[in-house]
Amino acid sequence: MQPVKHIVMWNLRGESEQERNDNIDTVKREFEAIRHEIPGLKLLEIGVDISRIDYACHVVLYSEFESVQALEDYATHPAHLRVKAALGNMRTHRYQVDYLG
Numbered sequence: 001m002q003p004v005k006h007i008v009m010w011n012l013r014g015e016s017e018q019e020r021n022d023n024i025d026t027v028k029r030e031f032e033a034i035r036h037e038i039p040g041l042k043l044l045e046i047g048v049d050i051s052r053i054d055y056a057c058h059v060v061l062y063s064e065f066e067s068v069q070a071l072e073d074y075a076t077h078p079a080h081l082r083v084k085a086a087l088g089n090m091r092t093h094r095y096q097v098d099y100l101g
Helices: 019-033 068-076 078-086
Strands: 004-012 041-048 058-063 091-100
Touching: 004 019, 004 068, 019 058, 019 078, 058 068, 058 078, 068 078
Parallel strands: none
Antiparallel strands: 004 058, 004 091, 041 058
16 A cells, blocks of 8 residues: 655744744644654654745645545544644645655
8 A cells, every 4th residue: 555645834923033943843843742643644754944945835744644544534633633723823824735655
């Protein structure tokens, strides 16, 4: 069975670079905390942009799931819902791609 790859990219709020960096740290911390709570999650990485080009997103989540069903279950898993609540409105833009690979 091919894994399902789930990639999400965000731009985050921040009146200052420090505030944005604090939000980036929160995103990293929240997702890394649920790494072992999600059934069917094979891999989870959080990356922070180092290019600083104006069209780059601030943060990317790269994850792999055992199946489409595992990804669908993740969307409503209590641990994932906790992360979404913790991130609240700190995101200004969100982009997502899911694919088999």
